[in-house]
Amino acid sequence: MKVGIIGLGLIGGSMAIDLKRKGFADEVLGVEAEPVNAAAAGKIGLVDRVVSLEECLEESDVVVLAVPVGTAVRLLPQVLDTFAKSGAADKVVMDVCSTKEHLARSVKYHPQRRQYVASHPMAGTEYSGPWAAMPGLFDGHACIICDSEESSPKAVRAVEKLYETLNMRTIYMNSSNHDVHTAYVSHISHVTSFALALTVLDKEKDEKHIFDLASGGFSSTVRLAKSSPDMWTPILSQNRDNVLHVMDTYIEKMQAFRQAIADGDEDGVRSLIEEANKIRRIIR
Amino acid sequence: MKVGIIGLGLIGGSMAIDLKRKGFADEVLGVEAEPVNAAAAGKIGLVDRVVSLEECLEESDVVVLAVPVGTAVRLLPQVLDTFAKSGAADKVVMDVCSTKEHLARSVKYHPQRRQYVASHPMAGTEYSGPWAAMPGLFDGHACIICDSEESSPKAVRAVEKLYETLNMRTIYMNSSNHDVHTAYVSHISHVTSFALALTVLDKEKDEKHIFDLASGGFSSTVRLAKSSPDMWTPILSQNRDNVLHVMDTYIEKMQAFRQAIADGDEDGVRSLIEEANKIRRIIR
Numbered sequence: 001m002k003v004g005i006i007g008l009g010l011i012g013g014s015m016a017i018d019l020k021r022k023g024f025a026d027e028v029l030g031v032e033a034e035p036v037n038a039a040a041a042g043k044i045g046l047v048d049r050v051v052s053l054e055e056c057l058e059e060s061d062v063v064v065l066a067v068p069v070g071t072a073v074r075l076l077p078q079v080l081d082t083f084a085k086s087g088a089a090d091k092v093v094m095d096v097c098s099t100k101e102h103l104a105r106s107v108k109y110h111p112q113r114r115q116y117v118a119s120h121p122m123a124g125t126e127y128s129g130p131w132a133a134m135p136g137l138f139d140g141h142a143c144i145i146c147d148s149e150e151s152s153p154k155a156v157r158a159v160e161k162l163y164e165t166l167n168m169r170t171i172y173m174n175s176s177n178h179d180v181h182t183a184y185v186s187h188i189s190h191v192t193s194f195a196l197a198l199t200v201l202d203k204e205k206d207e208k209h210i211f212d213l214a215s216g217g218f219s220s221t222v223r224l225a226k227s228s229p230d231m232w233t234p235i236l237s238q239n240r241d242n243v244l245h246v247m248d249t250y251i252e253k254m255q256a257f258r259q260a261i262a263d264g265d266e267d268g269v270r271s272l273i274e275e276a277n278k279i280r281r282i283i284r
Numbered sequence: 285m286k287v288g289i290i291g292l293g294l295i296g297g298s299m300a301i302d303l304k305r306k307g308f309a310d311e312v313l314g315v316e317a318e319p320v321n322a323a324a325a326g327k328i329g330l331v332d333r334v335v336s337l338e339e340c341l342e343e344s345d346v347v348v349l350a351v352p353v354g355t356a357v358r359l360l361p362q363v364l365d366t367f368a369k370s371g372a373a374d375k376v377v378m379d380v381c382s383t384k385e386h387l388a389r390s391v392k393y394h395p396q397r398r399q400y401v402a403s404h405p406m407a408g409t410e411y412s413g414p415w416a417a418m419p420g421l422f423d424g425h426a427c428i429i430c431d432s433e434e435s436s437p438k439a440v441r442a443v444e445k446l447y448e449t450l451n452m453r454t455i456y457m458n459s460s461n462h463d464v465h466t467a468y469v470s471h472i473s474h475v476t477s478f479a480l481a482l483t484v485l486d487k488e489k490d491e492k493h494i495f496d497l498a499s500g501g502f503s504s505t506v507r508l509a510k511s512s513p514d515m516w517t518p519i520l521s522q523n524r525d526n527v528l529h530v531m532d533t534y535i536e537k538m539q540a541f542r543q544a545i546a547d548g549d550e551d552g553v554r555s556l557i558e559e560a561n562k563i564r565r566i567i568r
Contacts, residue, residue: 122499142496171496184488185497189505192476195537197560202537203530204468210566212426212455213469215406219567220504221473226564229557236545236553246487247542251535253479253486258531261520269520273513276481280510282494283503 004060008032008041012066013133024165041130069097070234080112092155099238100175117159118146128228143168146175183242197225288344292316292325296350297417308449325414353381354518364396383522384459401443402430412512427452430459467526481509
């Protein structure tokens with residue numbers, strides 16, 4: 001089996017490493033539009049060959065779109081068009097993007113829709129680019145497959161096998177629900193982390209103090225603020241309504257906290273903290 | 285040297301372990317008001333003996349106040365009174381609290397003020413109680429000593445040696461600056477984490493979804509929301525003005541983010557993320 005990965009960043013690069021290492025792919029082809037990243041991916045040896053988009057689509061059995069979601073929305077119909085033109089009815093294309101509804105809409109009525117499987121492996125780090133790729137990134141995490149009834153069973157099975165190889169737990173949901181739930185659980189925590197970094201950089205002009213005083217707690221809370229604008233700008237844009245909705249709730253909670261502190265209402269502050277502590281039951 | 289630790293939670297318990305293990309203390313005495321915690325500390329063997337407050341003050345050369353800051357404000361003058369009454373001019377008392385100005389004020393004019401050293405080891409986890417105590421908790425972290433000119437050089441030297449034993453880097457600052465900087469760098473990240481937990485628990489009623497979809501990023505951002513209300517209620521209360529000030533800035537940053545997303549202003553969102561990314565330069 002030949003796997004073609006378009007986008008050799010953190011996700012695409014890490015997949016390339018493990019799909020080859022674990023024998024899912026006999027050969028991994030890579031496409032990378034950014035020349036510096038393409039050169040780095042070649043040098044690191046993330047893939048067997050760095051090729052053009054055309055070569056990748058022609059040679060690969062499974063094509064993985066591992067590009068920011070704005071680019072994926074543009075590329076996905078192109079890939080299916082190419083499959084149609086070349087009569088490649090057995091090829092499969094999958095994406096790994098963090099928002100799903102726009103992507104789903106972009107090919108909903110495409111005659112080759114059934115060759116596409118929408119998926120989202122819930123794994124990553126705050127780093128990006130081919131340098132950030134690592135073995136084992138996906139190990140033990142959850143992966144969401146969306147709208148699987150709109151893909152051919154054979155295509156879904158191929159993608160399931162790919163994720164089994166990466167040792168991921170697969171969950172099924174439609175793309176609209178996916179976007180609601182990831183806004184609640186994933187996207188908001190990036191926004192709060194960006195806002196925290198902006199606040200600390202604004203208030204604490206003395207960087208030495210930030211460095212000296214940052215304990216493990218602060219570092220872990222602000223970690224996601226290092227995340228790539230290329231990835232996160234389109235996510236926040238494409239999942240706009242869900243993200244705004246959860247941000248409004250978040251700002252309300254902050255205001256409630258602020259009010260209790262301002263009022264010197266220690267019982268109120270304590271209740272809010274005790275309520276927040278319930279997350280202990282869910283997150284280890 | 286005998287060290288007496290009042291409060292056998294995460295911080296007090298972890299100090300007890302390392303001060304004994306590394307030979308700073310020949311004997312560690314512990315005081316714990318909460319019967320369940322006292323029994324646990326005894327069972328785990330955190331200290332050589334669990335004793336009464338009176339015994340602890342009588343026998344110990346160095347007394348560590350490792351209780352929530354509200355309790356410390358009450359206890360510290362008592363401890364200095366006891367030193368005065370018993371003519372124990374060589375004994376030292378130190379605290380390890382996260383806010384410093386109220387504490388400093390509580391003994392500013394106490395005749396035994398010079399036997400007290402104000403300090404704040406910047407280390408911890410989101411867990412609390414004697415069960416959370418661990419060796420090496422302080423290793424490599426920063427420790428702040430406040431208002432050292434108000435303590436006797438001998439008392440400061442004893443506390444410095446204690447922190448050297450724990451392998452901490454010592455920083456000096458007055459208590460008012462301490463409270464400003466920790467609000468910016470430490471307290472705000474607890475508040476944002478509490479608010480994040482409240483938001484997710486409010487929006488995502490299906491706990492299974494939180495569990496399934498929580499990636500490493502969400503877990504690290506929400507980690508501090510597990511922190512103890514006994515510790516954090518008095519911190520937020522005693523550092524009220526600084527915390528409110530930094531919360532206001534934080535809410536402004538969130539509003540700016542919200543506005544850019546609502547306006548579909550991708551350039552604006554990208555600029556905010558790029559600005560937030562500057563934290564990379566400071567935090568590893």
